[in-house]
Amino acid sequence: xAVIPVERKPLSLAERTYLPQIAAGLKTTLKHIFQPTVTLxxxxxxxxxxxxxxxxxxxxxxxxxxxxxxSCQLCEFVCPPxxxxxxxxxxxxxxxxxxxxxxxxxxxxxxxxxIYCGLCQEVCPEEAIFLQNQYSMTGYTRAEMVNNKQKLxxxxxxxxxxxxxxxxxxxxxxxxNAH
Amino acid sequence: MSGLLFNFLAVFTVGxxxxxxxxxxxxxxxxxxxxxxxxxxxxxVQLDAFLLAVLxxxxxxxxxxxxxxxxxxxxDAQGGERKKFKGATIVAxxxxxxxxxxxxxxxxxxxxxxxxxxxxxLPVGATLRSYAELLFTTYLLPVEVVGFLLLTxxxxxxxxxxxxxxxxxxx
Amino acid sequence: xxxxxxxxxxxxxxxxxxxxxxLVLFPLAAACSMAERKICAWxxxxxxxxxxxxxxxxxxxxxxxxxxxxxxxxxxxxxKFVFKEDPVPGHVNKLYFIAAPILxxxxxxxxxALVPFGAYLDSAGRLVPIMLANVDVGLLAVFAVSSxxxxxxxxxxxxxxxxxxxxxxxxxxxxxxxxxxxxxxxxLPVFLLVNRPGGQGTLSLVDVVAMQSGGWxxxxxxxxxxxxxxxxxxxxxxxxxxxxxxxxxxxxxDMPESEADLVGGFHTEYGAFxxxxxxxxxxxxxxxxSGVFCLLFLGGWNLLPWLPLAKLAGLLGVANHPLLxxxxxxxxxxxxxxxxxxxxxxxxxxxxxxRYDQVMKIGWQRLLPLAIANLVVYALxxxxxxxxxx
Numbered sequence: 001x002a003v004i005p006v007e008r009k010p011l012s013l014a015e016r017t018y019l020p021q022i023a024a025g026l027k028t029t030l031k032h033i034f035q036p037t038v039t040l041x042x043x044x045x046x047x048x049x050x051x052x053x054x055x056x057x058x059x060x061x062x063x064x065x066x067x068x069x070x071s072c073q074l075c076e077f078v079c080p081p082x083x084x085x086x087x088x089x090x091x092x093x094x095x096x097x098x099x100x101x102x103x104x105x106x107x108x109x110x111x112x113x114x115i116y117c118g119l120c121q122e123v124c125p126e127e128a129i130f131l132q133n134q135y136s137m138t139g140y141t142r143a144e145m146v147n148n149k150q151k152l153x154x155x156x157x158x159x160x161x162x163x164x165x166x167x168x169x170x171x172x173x174x175x176x177n178a179h
Numbered sequence: 180m181s182g183l184l185f186n187f188l189a190v191f192t193v194g195x196x197x198x199x200x201x202x203x204x205x206x207x208x209x210x211x212x213x214x215x216x217x218x219x220x221x222x223x224v225q226l227d228a229f230l231l232a233v234l235x236x237x238x239x240x241x242x243x244x245x246x247x248x249x250x251x252x253x254x255d256a257q258g259g260e261r262k263k264f265k266g267a268t269i270v271a272x273x274x275x276x277x278x279x280x281x282x283x284x285x286x287x288x289x290x291x292x293x294x295x296x297x298x299x300x301l302p303v304g305a306t307l308r309s310y311a312e313l314l315f316t317t318y319l320l321p322v323e324v325v326g327f328l329l330l331t332x333x334x335x336x337x338x339x340x341x342x343x344x345x346x347x348x349x350x
Numbered sequence: 351x352x353x354x355x356x357x358x359x360x361x362x363x364x365x366x367x368x369x370x371x372x373l374v375l376f377p378l379a380a381a382c383s384m385a386e387r388k389i390c391a392w393x394x395x396x397x398x399x400x401x402x403x404x405x406x407x408x409x410x411x412x413x414x415x416x417x418x419x420x421x422x423x424x425x426x427x428x429x430k431f432v433f434k435e436d437p438v439p440g441h442v443n444k445l446y447f448i449a450a451p452i453l454x455x456x457x458x459x460x461x462x463a464l465v466p467f468g469a470y471l472d473s474a475g476r477l478v479p480i481m482l483a484n485v486d487v488g489l490l491a492v493f494a495v496s497s498x499x500x501x502x503x504x505x506x507x508x509x510x511x512x513x514x515x516x517x518x519x520x521x522x523x524x525x526x527x528x529x530x531x532x533x534x535x536x537x538l539p540v541f542l543l544v545n546r547p548g549g550q551g552t553l554s555l556v557d558v559v560a561m562q563s564g565g566w567x568x569x570x571x572x573x574x575x576x577x578x579x580x581x582x583x584x585x586x587x588x589x590x591x592x593x594x595x596x597x598x599x600x601x602x603x604d605m606p607e608s609e610a611d612l613v614g615g616f617h618t619e620y621g622a623f624x625x626x627x628x629x630x631x632x633x634x635x636x637x638x639x640s641g642v643f644c645l646l647f648l649g650g651w652n653l654l655p656w657l658p659l660a661k662l663a664g665l666l667g668v669a670n671h672p673l674l675x676x677x678x679x680x681x682x683x684x685x686x687x688x689x690x691x692x693x694x695x696x697x698x699x700x701x702x703x704x705r706y707d708q709v710m711k712i713g714w715q716r717l718l719p720l721a722i723a724n725l726v727v728y729a730l731x732x733x734x735x736x737x738x739x740x
Contacts, residue, residue, distance in 0.1 A: 025700040033392045041397070206446075206508055213501065233487045233494045241497025242527055248504050249523045252516070307486065308551030 049133035054118050056134040057109055058156030059149070060127075062164070066097045067153070068128035071104040075120035075129055083113035084120060099170045107149040111137045126165075130156060185225055192218030205251045209244055216240045230310050367482055371462055379633035382691060384424045389695045399423040431626035439510075439619050446509035451620070451627035454502035458634035460495045464488065465641045466556050468651045468679025469659060470672040477660060479556040480676055488554035489541075492642060493534060496597070499635065500526040503606055503616045506628070510619040518615030521706060522606035525596055528713035529603075533593035535721035536586045539728035540579060540646055546736065555642070559650035563658030576656035579647035585724045587647040589717055594643060596713065598635045601698035605706055640690035641683070648686055651679035 014020050040047060049055070062068050071088035089105030091098050120129050134155050139145045147155070195218060198211035216239050223232035314322055358366075384399075391398025399420040407413050407422070416422065438444060463482035472478050485491055500523055507519020544561050545551055564575025580587040596603040607615030614620075617628050644650060652658045659679050660669065668674040704712065 022697075022701055026696060029393045029696060029700045032395055033389070035395055037392075037397045038395045039397050210446075210501075210505075229485055229487050230490070233491045237490065237494035237497055241494060241500070242530065245497075245500050245504065245523055245527055248501075248508075249520065249527075252504070252508055252520060252523075307553060311551060 049135070053133050053135070054116055054131040056111065056137055056147070056155060057114065057116075057118075057120055057129055057131050057152075058134065059107060059152040060130055060156040060159040061153065062161040063158060064164075065158070066100070066166075067103050068126050068161075069104050069107065070100060070102050070126050070128070071107075072102075072125065074123045074125065078119045078123045080117060080119065081113040081115050083110045083115075084108070085110075097166075099173075100166050104149060107152055109147045109152065111145045111147060112142060127159075127161070130159065132156065181225060185222070188218050188221045188225065192222065206248065209247045209251055212247070213240055213244045216244065230307055367463075371459055371482070375459060375462060375634055375637070376630060378637060379630040380424050380428055382633040382636065383427070383629065384420055385691070386695050386698075387423075388420055389692065390699045393696070393699045402426045428626075431623055434622045436622040436624060441511050442619060443509040443511060446505045447619075448624070450502045450506035450509060451624040451631075453505060454499065454628050454631035455634075457495045457497075457499040458631040458638070461492050461638045462634070464492045464495070464555075465638055466559070466645065466650070467641075468676050468681075468683050469556075469559075470676040470679065471660060471663070471669055472672065477560070479559075480680065481556075486552060486554060488552070488556070489537060489558075489642070489646075490553050492555075492638070493530070496635065496638070497526070497530055499631070502628070502631070506620065507616040510616070512619060514613045515616050515618045518606045518608075518612045518618070521612075522599065522616060525599075525603065525605055525709055525713070528710065529593040529596035529717070532589055532713065532717040532721045533597060535718070535725055536589035536593065537646060538725050539583055539586050539732075542729060542732050543583075555645045555650075559645055559652070562649045563652050563660070564656070565658065565661060566656040573656070576658070578649040578652075578655055581655070583647065583728070585720065586728075587643075589721050589724065590643060590646065592712075592717060594639045595694075595697070596709070598639050598694075599632065600636070600694055602701050602704050603709055604703055605709055608703055636691060636694055637687060640687045640694070644683065644686040644690060648690075650686075651683040653682050 059067070059069055071086050073086050073088065076084045076086045085106075085108045086104050087106040088102055091100060091103050097103075116131065118131050121131050132155070137145065192215050195211045195215035199208045199215065202208040202211060216235060220232040220235045220240070223229075223235060388398040397418075400418045402420070402423040402425075403413060403417045404422060404425075408417075438447060464485065466479040466481035468480045469477045470480065503522040503526075504519045507515040507517075507522070510516070540558060541553060544557050558579070561575060562578050564573065566576055567573045574582060595601070599606050605615075606612075607617065609615070612618070617625055620628065649655065653662050659675070659682070663669040663675045663678060666678070668678060
């Protein structure tokens with residue numbers, strides 16, 4: 001890194017009295033007094049969340065209303081603060097999504113532990129867990145701060161799916177896996 | 180009423196003055212001095228000498244004692260052990276005390292105080308005008324002498340406290 | 351009209367006046383703290399405190415405006431200071447620790463008694479000032495009593511028995527003593543002008559205002575009496591202003607409590623009600639200081655140059671009503687004081703504080719020589735120009 005010597009000029013008489021600078025400063029602040037405020041009055045006004053915002057981790061449905069999570073527990077293993085706890089469970093054969101084999105029986109994310117790193121989203125092979133635009137998590141007890149499966153789906157909602165991977169797999173099986 | 184007030188102020192002033200000497204903590208001593216000065220100012224007010232009272236508070240209570248406190252705090256001079264008095268000191272101070280007592284007693288017994296000032300005539304030093312007139316006529320010389328003395332003392336302090344570095348080796 | 355009041359015995363009137371001073375000054379100081387927060391917010395493009403409101407009052411229409419102005423925040427803050435726990439740290443010197451905030455209030459509340467707030471014409475047509483104690487030594491008494499304010503700072507810092515308060519109080523005492531000198535010297539030219547040869551000899555603030563309340567006499571030498579002090583004593587006014595900022599520990603000179611390097615300065619160890627007493631005392635000093643500046647250099651209760659209060663009251667037809675005219679004078683005076691306090695706050699939220707060596711340098715090497723030179727120049731000019739009395 002180059003060193004650039006800056007020549008410091010001696011202050012002029014006017015500068016040494018500080019007064020012109022003070023007057024200039026007063027002018028600036030006076031201007032700001034009459035400017036409109038830039039404050040966002042929070043509970044009434046909400047900030048616009050930019051795309052790609054990483055808020056509270058949530059679980060999502062696919063457009064057919066199927067839980068995308070297959071309880072592979074990769075997120076649970078990768079989670080640095082160990083905030084995720086998954087109880088895997090099977091799927092009733094009568095269910096239209098029975099070909100997916102597994103779904104979580106219970107899925108808990110402890111928001112007191114979560115550090116919003118996004119590793120769960122990154123690691124998920126099913127694109128089932130997303131950090132979405134929910135940014136405010138509050139509660140009066142520790143128990144309230146643990147998001148269970150129902151809450152996670154409520155927060156997550158449905159996201160578009162480009163692949164429908166399990167439907168393709170089922171169709172391929174039905175055609176005898178001919179490729 | 181005024182007699183009561185005088186007695187109260189007198190006791191207060193002397194009591195605080197005793198506190199200055201007797202207190203082990205130098206900060207407390209300085210504060211006693213402050214209270215004592217306020218008491219004296221109160222006595223001046225009783226004499227209708229508002230100007231003197233205000234000047235006393237302004238100069239002594241407001242500035243001089245504040246400087247004392249400042250120095251005491253800066254040097255962090257905490258009381259600690261009190262030194263034993265030497266024999267000569269005890270003799271000398273008791274002699275001085277006796278002399279003072281004698282002086283006060285003789286003043287009380289023999290002095291001819293001027294008759295009480297009439298109601299119409301304001302006492303000396305009461306108003307700014309009478310005070311200033313005395314300062315610039317009768318007491319002009321003493322004021323100037325004292326001022327010169329203070330100036331000399333100030334110069335002396337500056338010379339003593341300022342370190343003139345590099346003077347010895349002629350730089 | 352108010353004879354009944356003056357017929358009360360002294361022992362009733364004195365406590366009444368004292369309580370009145372406290373009842374007026376405490377809310378004023380609290381309002382100043384609110385104004386400070388609001389002005390700070392506006393300068394920083396924020397709305398400032400605008401949410402607090404008592405639930406019952408919220409039903410009254412029009413309260414929203416007061417709520418947006420943060421008026422109820424003031425009550426909430428005050429209530430908090432009174433009711434919250436007031437801890438005394440274990441390592442302090444208890445007596446002096448508790449005495450310091452009380453000592454801060456004494457000069458702050460006493461000086462108000464010596465400041466005239468307005469004037470009215472009595473039945474004989476003389477201008478009577480509205481003040482609690484009209485003493486001959488006027489301004490000197492204000493200076494004397496307010497100079498005692500330094501003890502609360504020194505004691506608070508010393509009794510707290512920890513390093514930051516101690517440093518703060520050492521800085522405060524040095525700063526207050528340094529600037530007191532320039533302040534006193536800067537007002538001397540004013541009184542050189544007030545006290546003409548053969549006059550009574552006065553330091554009264556009322557007479558200073560009287561000097562500034564002349565009328566317009568055309569372009570004659572006499573007309574300068576209608577001007578305000580700041581026009582013909584600009585250097586004095588400037589020195590007094592700078593010294594006032596230093597004496598009230600306001601922003602460019604708030605060394606004693608500079609929170610960046612001293613945590614909170616002398617009041618680091620204080621909390622709750624005791625801290626709020628320091629706070630109120632600071633604003634009281636500001637109010638009184640602004641008042642004295644307005645009286646000395648801004649024409650006191652005169653609305654405009656060459657438009658003294660008596661003339662204005664005559665124009666408005668209230669010259670015969672002592673109450674209305676008194677109110678008019680008080681409103682004008684308080685308006686000026688409020689504008690001046692706004693200036694204090696405006697400066698505070700504009701410029702950073704000086705370094706401590708700069709403070710000392712400005713005080714002793716710049717302001718003091720300037721004040722002395724100013725005094726000498728004005729003394730010579732006044733001696734030269736003043737008409738000789740036979």
